[in-house]
Amino acid sequence: MTPLISAERLAAIARWSHDLPEAERERARRGIVEKNYAAGSYICHLGDRFDVWTGVIDGIVKLSTSSDSGKLISFAGLPAGAWFGEGTVLKSEPRRYDLVALRETRLALMDAATFFWLFENSVAFNRFLVRQLNERLGQFIGLVETDRLLDAPARIARALAFLFNPELHPAVGLHLAITQEEIGLLSGLSRQATNKALKMLEEAQVLRVDRAGISIRAWGELNAYPMRGNR
DNA sequence: TCATTAAGCGTTG
DNA sequence: CAACGCTTAATGA
Numbered sequence: 001m002t003p004l005i006s007a008e009r010l011a012a013i014a015r016w017s018h019d020l021p022e023a024e025r026e027r028a029r030r031g032i033v034e035k036n037y038a039a040g041s042y043i044c045h046l047g048d049r050f051d052v053w054t055g056v057i058d059g060i061v062k063l064s065t066s067s068d069s070g071k072l073i074s075f076a077g078l079p080a081g082a083w084f085g086e087g088t089v090l091k092s093e094p095r096r097y098d099l100v101a102l103r104e105t106r107l108a109l110m111d112a113a114t115f116f117w118l119f120e121n122s123v124a125f126n127r128f129l130v131r132q133l134n135e136r137l138g139q140f141i142g143l144v145e146t147d148r149l150l151d152a153p154a155r156i157a158r159a160l161a162f163l164f165n166p167e168l169h170p171a172v173g174l175h176l177a178i179t180q181e182e183i184g185l186l187s188g189l190s191r192q193a194t195n196k197a198l199k200m201l202e203e204a205q206v207l208r209v210d211r212a213g214i215s216i217r218a219w220g221e222l223n224a225y226p227m228r229g230n231r
Numbered sequence: 232t233c234a235t236t237a238a239g240c241g242t243t244g
Numbered sequence: 245c246a247a248c249g250c251t252t253a254a255t256g257a
Binding site for chain 1: 233235236241243
Binding site for chain 2: 245253255
């Protein structure tokens with residue numbers, strides 16, 4: 001049902017594992033199982049205990065929450081190669097948002113004991129964690145900025161820049177298979193608004209829209225959008 | 232009034 | 245068959 005991850009697969013989706021000495025890498029592997037989730041299904045709900053550090057093998061995971069009034073808020077999408085949840089595992093607290101599989105998704109789940117063992121014993125692992133947290137911090141600062149701009153193309157650009165981030169998601173490359181509907185779900189926009197904004201971004205030469213996917217020329221160009229004046 | 236959305240449907244690759 | 249474009253009716257600012 002939930003088999004241990006193979007060494008090959010771990011190498012393919014976990015960039016961090018490459019930097020670990022063989023013994024540590026094997027120890028990590030034996031603490032990771034694979035699990036499948038159907039499209040649209042919840043991986044966990046806000047408030048749930050979900051004490052695993054999680055890697056995306058395949059598919060896309062959406063982080064979202066709803067306010068008391070029922071308004072939906074999407075944070076980020078996590079594509080293949082992303083690892084997340086270190087915050088909640090470290091603090092051993094309930095999840096602060098819902099996790100939804102946007103499409104058929106396969107996850108790698110590392111149990112908390114293994115995570116803490118690496119945290120206590122592996123220099124390489126900690127180096128990865130610091131780099132990842134630092135990269136995320138920069139992303140979330142940008143998120144606040146675009147939240148106040150409330151500009152549809154800018155919001156889309158931000159969501160896509162997160163997905164394409166080479167530091168966090170090295171597996172993604174310059175092309176990402178994602179539908180416009182999924183992009184809309186991630187950025188909290190309708191399908192029409194998403195389509196319109198994507199065409200504007202295409203017009204601005206920051207990306208190319210192809211069937212069931214998005215291509216970018218360089219991550220920097222996407223991440224820099226919008227470049228109006230000095231603010 | 233004008234803009235935006237979800238839903239349904241036709242087209243297409 | 246799924247992604248996308250287009251139309252339409254509802255919603256609301």
